[in-house]
Amino acid sequence: MKTIRGKLLITLCIAFQSCEMLDFVEYHPYDGHISGATGVNAANIARIEKSCRGKTVVRFAFMGDTQRHYDETEDFVNAVNARNDIDFVIHGGDIADFGLTREFEWMRDIMNELTVPYVVIIGNHDCLANGSEVFCKIFGDENFTFTAGATKFVCLNTNAIEYNYSHPVPDFSFIENQIDTNSSEYSKTVVAMHAPPFCEQFNNNIAKEFQNLIRNFPSLQFCLNAHEHNLTTKDHFDDGIIYYGTPSIDKRQYILFTLTPNGYDYEITEF
Amino acid sequence: MKLLNFRYLALVLLLLPARLFPQSDKLLPAHCQIQYAGGMGFVSAGIGWEYCKHWETDVFFGYLPRYSTKEAKGTFTLKENYIPWTKKMKGNYKIAPLTCGMYINSVLDDDFWISAPDKYPNMYYSFSTKLRFHFYVGQRVTYMMPPEKCSRIKSISVFYELSSNDLYVLSAIQNERLNLFDILRFSFGVKLGFVN
Numbered sequence: 001m002k003t004i005r006g007k008l009l010i011t012l013c014i015a016f017q018s019c020e021m022l023d024f025v026e027y028h029p030y031d032g033h034i035s036g037a038t039g040v041n042a043a044n045i046a047r048i049e050k051s052c053r054g055k056t057v058v059r060f061a062f063m064g065d066t067q068r069h070y071d072e073t074e075d076f077v078n079a080v081n082a083r084n085d086i087d088f089v090i091h092g093g094d095i096a097d098f099g100l101t102r103e104f105e106w107m108r109d110i111m112n113e114l115t116v117p118y119v120v121i122i123g124n125h126d127c128l129a130n131g132s133e134v135f136c137k138i139f140g141d142e143n144f145t146f147t148a149g150a151t152k153f154v155c156l157n158t159n160a161i162e163y164n165y166s167h168p169v170p171d172f173s174f175i176e177n178q179i180d181t182n183s184s185e186y187s188k189t190v191v192a193m194h195a196p197p198f199c200e201q202f203n204n205n206i207a208k209e210f211q212n213l214i215r216n217f218p219s220l221q222f223c224l225n226a227h228e229h230n231l232t233t234k235d236h237f238d239d240g241i242i243y244y245g246t247p248s249i250d251k252r253q254y255i256l257f258t259l260t261p262n263g264y265d266y267e268i269t270e271f
Numbered sequence: 272m273k274l275l276n277f278r279y280l281a282l283v284l285l286l287l288p289a290r291l292f293p294q295s296d297k298l299l300p301a302h303c304q305i306q307y308a309g310g311m312g313f314v315s316a317g318i319g320w321e322y323c324k325h326w327e328t329d330v331f332f333g334y335l336p337r338y339s340t341k342e343a344k345g346t347f348t349l350k351e352n353y354i355p356w357t358k359k360m361k362g363n364y365k366i367a368p369l370t371c372g373m374y375i376n377s378v379l380d381d382d383f384w385i386s387a388p389d390k391y392p393n394m395y396y397s398f399s400t401k402l403r404f405h406f407y408v409g410q411r412v413t414y415m416m417p418p419e420k421c422s423r424i425k426s427i428s429v430f431y432e433l434s435s436n437d438l439y440v441l442s443a444i445q446n447e448r449l450n451l452f453d454i455l456r457f458s459f460g461v462k463l464g465f466v467n
Binding site: 024025026027028029030031032033034068069070071074097098099100102103106110128129130133134137161164200 | 307308309310311312313333335336337338339340341344346376378382383390391392395396398400403436438439441442445446447448449452453455456457458
C-alpha cells in the first residue's frame with residue numbers, strides 16, 4: 001500500500017512539473033512567472049557591439065507598438081530575415097498591450113526569431129499593472145545604451161505619467177552619466193525613446209531641459225520615438241534635431257536607417 | 272467610488288442564493304474547496320453554496336507569490352458553476368461529465384485598477400487590469416461518504432478545469448499566431464461537501 005502511495009505521489013509531482021514546464025498551468029495573467037529567455041537586451045547588445053565593431057556604415061530597422069499585433073510582428077520578422085543588409089532592430093516600445101506577463105513572452109518569442117539582434121525600449125503599455133517589473137526581467141533596464149560602429153544609442157524610459165513621480169522619468173542622472181561614459185569610443189549619438197516630448201506621456205515641464213541635456217551628447221544625429229502610431233518627422237525644438245516617429249507595426253511599415261560617416265539616410269519600408 | 276460599486280455587486284451576488292432560499296440552513300456554505308492555478312493565484316481556497324440543483328456560487332481567496340514582480344499578492348474570486356447533469360457510478364461515486372462556468376478575479380493590489388485613474392486622458396486605457404473575466408469547462412468525480420460514517424464531511428470531489436480569460440481570447444481571435452494551447456490553462460482542485 002505504501003509503495004502505491006509513494007508511486008502516486010511521484011506521478012503527481014511529475015505531472016505538476018510537466019504541466020508547469022509546458023506552460024499549461026498559470027497562476028495569474030499578471031503573475032510575473034516567466035518562462036524562457038530573460039535579459040534579452042543585454043545578450044543582444046553584446047551581439048550588436050561585436051558585429052558592428054569597426055563598421056563605418058551601420059543599418060538598422062526601427063519599429064514599434066506591436067501591442068496585440070502578433071501576426072503583423074511575425075510578418076515583420078520574416079521580412080527582416082529575408083534581407084541581409086540590416087545589422088539590428090530597435091523596438092520602440094509597447095511590446096505588450098495590457099501588460100500581461102504572457103504578452104511579453106509571446107512577443108519575445110516572435111522577436112527571437114529574428115536572425116539579427118534586437119533591443120526593446122519600454123513603452124507606456126509595458127508599464128501597466130506590474131508590466132514594468134516583467135519587462136525589466138525579460139528585456140532589461142528601462143534606460144540603457146549601446147554602441148554600434150561609431151554611434152552610441154541612448155535608449156530612455158520617457159513614460160512619465162505611468163510612474164507618479166516614484167522615480168525620475170526621464171532620468172537626468174542616467175543621461176548625465178552617459179554623456180561622460182566611454183566618450184572616446186564613439187563620435188555620434190542617437191537618442192531613442194517610446195513617448196516623444198510634448199505628448200501626454202512625457203513630463204513636458206522639463207521637455208526643453210531634456211532637449212538641452214541630450215544635445216550635450218557628441219554629435220547628436222536625431223531622435224527616435226514610437227507611441228504615435230504614425231510616421232512623424234518633427235523638429236520639436238526648432239534646433240535641427242529631428243524626432244522620427246515610427247508607424248505602429250499594424251501599418252506594416254518600419255523605418256530603415258543607414259548611418260554613414262557623412263550623416264544618415266532613412267527610408268520607410270513596407271512589408 | 273467604482274471600487275465600492277464592485278464590492279457592493281460582489282456582496283449582492285454572494286447573498287443572492289440566500290435570498291432565493293430564505294431557510295436558515297441554506298445560508299450556510301454547502302462546501303469548501305481548494306484550487307491549484309487557474310488564473311486566481313498559485314493556490315486558492317474558499318467556500319460555496321449550492322442551489323437550484325445545477326448551480327453553485329463559490330468565493331475564493333488566492334495567494335500569488337511574487338515571482339519576478341516586486342511583491343506577493345492576494346486575489347479574490349467570485350465563481351459561478353453550472354453542472355448540467357451528474358451520473359451515479361458503482362460504489363459511492365458519482366461523476367459530472369461536464370462542469371462549466373465563469374469567474375471574476377480581482378487582484379488585491381494598488382497597482383491594479385478597475386478603470387484607468389483620473390491622471391490619464393479620457394478613454395486612454397479602456398480595460399481593467401484589476402478584474403479578469405475567466406470562463407472554463409471541466410469535469411468532476413465525487414465520492415459520497417457512506418451514511419453510517421456520520422461524518423460532517425458528506426462528500427469529497429476532485430475536479431479539473433480548462434480555462435481562459437477575456438484578454439487572451441480577444442488576442443487569439445485577432446491573431447492566427449496564437450492557438451488554443453497558448454490561451455487555455457489547466458487547473459485542478461478538491462472540494463469537501465457538507466450536505467447530502
